[in-house]
Amino acid sequence: MAGVRPRRFRWGVVALTAGVLALGAGAAWFLLRDTTPDPAHVALPPATASDGAVRAYFAGDGKPLLDLLTATADLPDKNTRAACTDIAAGLDRLGGPRVLGSKAGEVPDPGIRDAAVNHVAAVGDYLAACGSGRPLAEPAESAHFSATVLRRLLDRENVR
Amino acid sequence: MTRRLPPRRLAAAAVAVLAAAAVAVATPARAAPAGLGNVSWLAAGDSYSSGEGIAGTGAGTDTCAQSTLAYGPKSAEILRGQRGWTVTPLAFTACTGATLHEFYGGGGGSNNGHGPQWEQALRKQPAGKRFDVVTMSFGGNDIDFASTLQGCLDAPVLADTWTDIVLKEPVGDAPCDVTYDTVRKRIDALLAGDSFTKPGTGFGTAGKLSLAEFYAQVANQTLTKRGTLVVVGYPRLFAPANEWGAWRNGRCNLMQAADTQMLGRAAEYLDNALRQAVEQARGRVTNGTVDYVSRFDLFHQNGESHELCSGRTEYLNGMSVGFRDGSLRVMHAFHPNEIGHQVTAEYVAGRVAYTLDPPPAPSAPASNTAAAAARPSASPIGDGTSHWNVGDAFRSHCVVAWPTAPVRTTQYIQMRMSCQGVPQQFLFVDVVYPDPKLNVTPSTGSMLVEGKIADLTQSEYGFRTVVVQASRIVLP
Numbered sequence: 001m002a003g004v005r006p007r008r009f010r011w012g013v014v015a016l017t018a019g020v021l022a023l024g025a026g027a028a029w030f031l032l033r034d035t036t037p038d039p040a041h042v043a044l045p046p047a048t049a050s051d052g053a054v055r056a057y058f059a060g061d062g063k064p065l066l067d068l069l070t071a072t073a074d075l076p077d078k079n080t081r082a083a084c085t086d087i088a089a090g091l092d093r094l095g096g097p098r099v100l101g102s103k104a105g106e107v108p109d110p111g112i113r114d115a116a117v118n119h120v121a122a123v124g125d126y127l128a129a130c131g132s133g134r135p136l137a138e139p140a141e142s143a144h145f146s147a148t149v150l151r152r153l154l155d156r157e158n159v160r
Numbered sequence: 161m162t163r164r165l166p167p168r169r170l171a172a173a174a175v176a177v178l179a180a181a182a183v184a185v186a187t188p189a190r191a192a193p194a195g196l197g198n199v200s201w202l203a204a205g206d207s208y209s210s211g212e213g214i215a216g217t218g219a220g221t222d223t224c225a226q227s228t229l230a231y232g233p234k235s236a237e238i239l240r241g242q243r244g245w246t247v248t249p250l251a252f253t254a255c256t257g258a259t260l261h262e263f264y265g266g267g268g269g270s271n272n273g274h275g276p277q278w279e280q281a282l283r284k285q286p287a288g289k290r291f292d293v294v295t296m297s298f299g300g301n302d303i304d305f306a307s308t309l310q311g312c313l314d315a316p317v318l319a320d321t322w323t324d325i326v327l328k329e330p331v332g333d334a335p336c337d338v339t340y341d342t343v344r345k346r347i348d349a350l351l352a353g354d355s356f357t358k359p360g361t362g363f364g365t366a367g368k369l370s371l372a373e374f375y376a377q378v379a380n381q382t383l384t385k386r387g388t389l390v391v392v393g394y395p396r397l398f399a400p401a402n403e404w405g406a407w408r409n410g411r412c413n414l415m416q417a418a419d420t421q422m423l424g425r426a427a428e429y430l431d432n433a434l435r436q437a438v439e440q441a442r443g444r445v446t447n448g449t450v451d452y453v454s455r456f457d458l459f460h461q462n463g464e465s466h467e468l469c470s471g472r473t474e475y476l477n478g479m480s481v482g483f484r485d486g487s488l489r490v491m492h493a494f495h496p497n498e499i500g501h502q503v504t505a506e507y508v509a510g511r512v513a514y515t516l517d518p519p520p521a522p523s524a525p526a527s528n529t530a531a532a533a534a535r536p537s538a539s540p541i542g543d544g545t546s547h548w549n550v551g552d553a554f555r556s557h558c559v560v561a562w563p564t565a566p567v568r569t570t571q572y573i574q575m576r577m578s579c580q581g582v583p584q585q586f587l588f589v590d591v592v593y594p595d596p597k598l599n600v601t602p603s604t605g606s607m608l609v610e611g612k613i614a615d616l617t618q619s620e621y622g623f624r625t626v627v628v629q630a631s632r633i634v635l636p
Contacts, residue, residue, distance in 0.1 A: 037406040044407055045471065048567060052597045081326065088322035096321045105480035108601035114469070117480050118411045124316030124325055131326035145409045 039148035045111030047156065053108040054157040064094045065103050065116055066159070072123045073147040077140040084130035097124055112153045119146035196517055199239070200286040202251045202382070203232025204263060204277045204296040208394060208455075209254035213477045213495030215559070223272040224255035229498055229578075231392065232295045234505035239513060249284035251291070253277035260298045260350075260374060261361035278382065290384045293512050297392040299371070299434060302355040303346040305394075305426075309494055311337030312423065313479070314414040336419045343426040347433045371433075372440035375450055379441065383448035388515040390508055393434045395455040396427040397494055399470035412469035413478035413493075431456035451511055458507055459500065466500075475500030498578065552613045554628045556580050557606045558589060568596040575600060579609065582626060593630040600635070608634035 047054075058066055071090060079087075094100065097120060104116035126139040203209065211217055211230025218225035228234070233252050239245040255262070255271040262270040263277045270276055282289060300306070312335075316325045346356040353370045355361055363374040365381070379389045398412055398420035410417040431454055438452040459466045459475045466475040474497070481492045496504065558579035560566065566575040572594045579589045591609055600607070611630035 037409070039407075039409070042406045045405060053566075053568075053599070053601055056599065057601070084326050085323060088326045091322040097317045097319055097325065101317055106601075113480055114408065114413070114478070117414070118408060121314045121317045121411060121414050123322075124319070125314065127322055127325040128316040131328075142409060146411070149407045149409070 039145040040152070042149065044149070044153055044156070045114075047111065048109055054112060054154075055159050057106070057108055058154065058159045062103055062107060064100060065107075066154075067094050068100055068123070069119065069147055069150055069154075072119070072126075072143060073151065075123070075126050075136075075140045075143050077137045079130055079136055081131060081133070084127055088127055091123070109153075109157070112150070112157070115146065115150045115153050119143070119150050122146040196245065198287075199236075199245050199247045199293060199516065200249055200284075200291045200384070201232075201236050201247050201293040202281045202286075202291040202295070203230070203236070203254055204251075204281070204294060204298075205232070205254040205392070206258040206298055206301055207254075207256035207495060208297045208300060209295065209392065210256055211254075211501060212256050213481075213492055213497045214501060215492075215498070218256070218492070224274060226252060226254065227501075228252070229501055230254065231496075231501045231504035231508055234501060235295070235509035235512065236293075238505055238509040242509075243513060243517065245517075249286055251281040251284040251286070253280045254296075257301055258298065259301045259355055259358050259361075260363040260371075261355060261358050263296070263298065263363070263378070264365050265361070281382075288384065290382055290387065292384050292387045292516060293390070294378060294382055294387070295390045295392060295508060296378075297394065299350055299430065300394055302350050302357055303343065303430070304357045305343075305430075308336065308338050308343060308426070309397075309423065312415055312419040314411070314416065317414060335416070336422055340422045340425050344429055347426075347430050351433050351437055370440075371437040373444065375438060375441035376444035379445045379450050380447045385447060386516060387448035388512060389448065389450045390453055390511060391434060391438050391450065392453045392504065392508065393431050393455050394427060395459040395476065395496070395500070396424045396467050397476060398424060399460075399465035399467040400424070403465055403471060404469045405471055408469060413480065415479075427456060449515055451515070453504070453508055453511060455496070455500075455504060458503060466503075473499060475503060550613055550615060553611075554613050554626075554630075555608070555610045556582065556589075558591065558609045559606050560600065560604060566598075566600050570596060572596055573598050573600065577609070589626045589628055591628045591630050591633075593633055595633075598633060598635075605636040607636055608632075 068091065071087075071094070075087070091100075095103070101117065101120045104120050105113060107113035107116050122139070122143040122145070126136065126143045129136055129139045207213075207225055209230060209232055210225050211227030212225035214227040214229050217227045228237075230252075232254060233250060236245075236247040236250055240247055253271070253274070255274060255277070258271050258277065259266075265276055268275050271280070274280060281291070319325045319328070349356060351371050353363060353368045353373070355363075363369050363371065364377045369377060375389060375391060379387075383389060398415065401410065401412075401417035401420060404410075404412055404417070412420060415423075435452050435454060438450055441450045464470075464472060466472055468474055468476055468478045477493050477495055477497050479493045556579040558575075558577040560575055560577055566573050568574075572592050573596050575591045575593075577589045577591050582589055589609075591611075592614070593611075609628065609630050610632040611628050613626060614629040615627035617625055617627055
């Protein structure tokens, strides 16, 4: 009987240590996990102006927004100021941010409209960060997110 | 964002239209309450009272950005239409950019050159130089809320070119220029009688007054004995970020979630401050009554947000309206839209009616006949002799009511519209037209709508609505 108690005590210490370690690992995972939703699977807003209206808009006045989306769907998370100037010059040929912002604000479906405005803003943030030499990982991810959401919304409306 | 009508509601609407057999019938206008007589009305305030967020305001000579659909004149119209009130004179002096000082003072240059609002009101010659109803929202410009808002905007996208964003001194997605504490201090100063934007000007007619003393002075000096001053507050602009939907990734109308949270706290503090000032004013009022209408509460009722990015019908314009008209100005943007003013107008009308024409104490259960007679009534659209009944012909010029987008099914398009000549109690006209491909967007201008009234009903948001089955629509 004399040897049982120390053995039990030893196993208790081991179990307690393992529990503490597991709890710590769980807490670390919880705090460090990536909480950014996946833009490819995030729930989209409902369509309110379906059928022809959205498609007709992007075939006409909204066409430069599609070109913007194509050009900015995957902005690199590392870049030079010179390269960003080239990107910006290319976008300027599609229309300045105010022009494209206005076109985004004209999209007949409110959800797609807001998504388009968000993407124009995200591209602006990316170029601003690039111009000031700030890290690009976050703005690049944000632009990728808004581009993915906008693309999914447009796919839903069969806008190509 | 406009919520799509659930299929069940769409089906109900379609049934209502196609059956066209509803029994709702408009009744004759309720007679004006005996003894009420003329009701004089002053609709004062700033851009949140002038109707700046309503389409078409601020163009040309409309330097005050006024719309008769703003809650002040609109609530007067509701009482005319539903209660048979005679509202005259109606002085509509609310002006974009107005500060508290510009109600009584500021000289000829105040209110964008229109002069002090009280002087403008007196030109309407109310009996005894007093009004029965004074509605107003003031204070937003005194704490410079517009600049605070602009300082929170995601600025790069406001540049002329993308190259400018890279090469010029970039303004990133930095947090707001001012902190919550700064705004709070400005609001505290406002309560004490100090305007941040117009320091040292004073609110009243003599000496420095606190906000509560200003309200009391307005009540004591401008109201009739039976009159009421209705102070209308400011809403929170953005729904709580946890309601936005993950697809927005923390962005709403060029704002970041953290910034909207700060603005929301500031709006709540302002709402409480104005409410507190009104309560303090009550103790000083010797004439009439003072009431407070919280748009902070009104735009967020029963746990349902109607602020920007709420995912429900938004009662305010977002920045995209500035994009839409190409101005990029904050004018129109971040102001209550037509729906927001309708909601406010209904509420204000109810409060004013309760004060000036309180319902009689219940004595006996109302009979069905009495209840029917008390129903809101329809005024004639044409020659003043007919009523609006189901089956009547409908012909009017209509626009899609901002900011609602048409709803399309495989068989028809349904548009929530504002139409000319519609009795005031019907806040919208739901037009159903059997061509889902009709090329209409919220930006489409005035169109001719012809058809038949299929139903007189209550909308999902509580608005009384005419449902029209259109047989012909002529686009602009």
